[in-house]
């Protein structure tokens with residue numbers, strides 16, 4: 684079942700529920716901010732103090748960073764403009780009693796053309812079941828080709844950062860954004876300081892382990908993965924979250940970032956897909 688819910692301040696979201704799972708997806712940013720599977724602990728992390736208001740990105744869940752990752756396009760805001768853009772709810776489909784599909788879409792507007800002078804169509808297709816899958820599909824509707832970087836910037840709940848281990852990135856080239864150096868990652872990733880790195884040549888499953896939980900992330904249309912935790916000092920400066928909340932999450936982002944950028948010719952499409960289980 685899919686219901687459209689409206690907060691008093693005009694902030695709208697879709698509530699998806701079926702026999703296996705449930706999810707909440709804001710129309711602003713096509714932002715999945717909740718995903719629950721049966722009685723299990725949330726896989727996604729959402730800040731208790733996040734704003735839910737037009738013009739402010741939700742802190743947590745799965746922000747859609749588009750048409751730029753980070754500052755990969757210095758002419759655009761950090762992570763592009765899709766996070767605070769109003770998507771339209773196109774349709775929903777009950778695939779089965781325990782799987783629901785929802786499609787949201789964004790097209791160029793006078794405002795977007797001032798920021799990024801290309802006509803486009805951006806669709807997020809979300810499938811909610813005992814697996815959460817997202818397909819972010821970009822179509823070039825312009826007469827010029829354009830360069831695209833992007834990410835599904837997923838915040839994963841880890842209960843406490845001291846428990847978290849990220850597997851699947853050993854042997855990959857790592858750009859450490861904090862130190863500005865590139866080297867080969869030699870072991871699984873644990874966290875004891877600020878961590879902000881982009882891994883390239885990633886075409887395999889990533890596993891996030893914490894406590895007795897194991898979360899699988901499989902990407903398609905992507906060969907870069909971003910791993911981020913702000914740690915203490917940056918965590919205290921982040922908007923929309925309590926200072927100590929850095930301990931509760933790790934971001935593992937399915938991306939086309941840095942050298943994994945894509946160029947779309949007129950009428951070409953590219954899909955970035957993430958399957959989370």
Ligand code: TA6
Pocket residue numbers: 753761762836879909911934936
């Ligand atoms: O993906 C990691 C990152 O680029 C970090 O450097 C940090 O800025 C994070 O994204 C959050 O960015 P935001 O714009 O949501 O505050």
